[in-house]
Amino acid sequence: MRFSVFLNARSMAANEDRKLIQDLTSHATIAAELGFDAIFLPDHHFNGYMPIASDSYMYAAYLAAKLPQMHFGFSVTSVPLHHPVRFVERINILDQLTDGKLLVGVGSGTTPEEMIGFGVDYKDSKDISENxxxxxxxxxxxxxxxxxVTINNGPHQGRVLQRIAPAAxxxxxxxxxxxxxxxxxxxRAAENAWPAFIPAFTPPQIGGTEPMKHVSKYFGIYRALLDEAGHSPETIARALDWTTHTYQLxxxxxxxxxxxxxxxIILRAYQNAIERxxxxxxxxxxxxxxxKTDQTPNALTEDWIGTWCLYGSPETVVEHLKPYQALGIGNIxxxxxxxxxxxxxxxLGNQTLRLLSEKVMPAFKVAEPA
Structure with a gap:
């Protein structure tokens, strides 16, 4: 099973933005040195949310030059906020810069505030994303x-006469x-033999204390569709290798x-930021x-903790993850x-990296032959 790091830190004031970027670069470098497989980045905008997330493709390119051994991913790109041409161009450039070690999570977005800043109505976001x-x-x-190629999709318009450069x-x-x-x-993921994000809740409820029930449900659907698509065992194995279950914390x-x-302590600070x-x-x-039709529960509730958090001693974390490995999840x-x-x-974040690397990851990694 692979382990990846999600750089989802927040800044609370403009004068904190630069240090946050520097500290996350240091954190990502430590993760690479400790043997993590990938760095994943968010895609969010406005109100001091996540400074690196306002253009996480640019930040990924910066990190890729420093950490050429790493895979890079996005969890997840809010597709309605990106003009299709820029979406394709940026992905192709990163695909080239990382020698194909790129995983582009895609979704329709999370908050109306982010939508209206780009001229998108929240109610239209799913249709714009699909288009x-x-x-x-x-x-x-x-x-x-x-x-x-004619583009006529809500706020996104255009007519592309030549090819996209660079090529993928x-x-x-x-x-x-x-x-x-x-x-x-x-x-879509199964037919293309792409990996997928496997969620631990079912809307409209965002939370709960039985995440494995939902993970098993969604993974089972995806796994059956992979088989139905008629891929070779090797192709299916490659898709499952990066199929991902996410813990926000x-x-x-x-x-x-x-x-x-x-x-x-971490969650109290996080919840204060969410309330702001x-x-x-x-x-x-x-x-x-x-x-919005759904509401995220307070992060200090057992519902939120049970869905979004993985915590404990290394031994407890190993035992928690064993059922996910047995199910077939490829990436945590x-x-x-x-x-x-x-x-x-x-x-505390660096403490977690160290303990995961030293005492958790070895339980799920297959030793390379001598």
């Missing part, structure tokens, strides 16, 4: 002499990673008691086109910097 992905496939396939490094294009929450998304300490105490952001989200939900995505990135939060 953008279809247009992107046309752009990836287009040769110089093919007919023009990977056959066709870099791997996309849909969130396998709906059959259409799971089928992973925290490991020497004992369960220490881990729980530190987890609650909620004020701006509420302003964006002022009309019927930008109303670990939010190791969740919340405002203070000096203490960074210390």
């Amino acid at each position: 953008n992905l279809a247009i992107a496939e046309q752009l990836w396939a287009k040769q110089m002499d093919d007919p023009a 490094y990977s056959p066709g294009h870099a791997r996309l990673m849909p969130v396998a929450m709906k059959e259409a998304s799971a089928r 992973v925290h490991v300490a020497e004992t369960d008691e220490q881990a729980r105490e530190e987890l609650e 952001e909620a004020e701006f989200n509420a302003r964006a939900e002022a009309d019927d086109s930008n109303k 995505l670990c939010g190791t910097t969740t919340g405002p990135l203070t000096e203490e939060r960074l210390r």
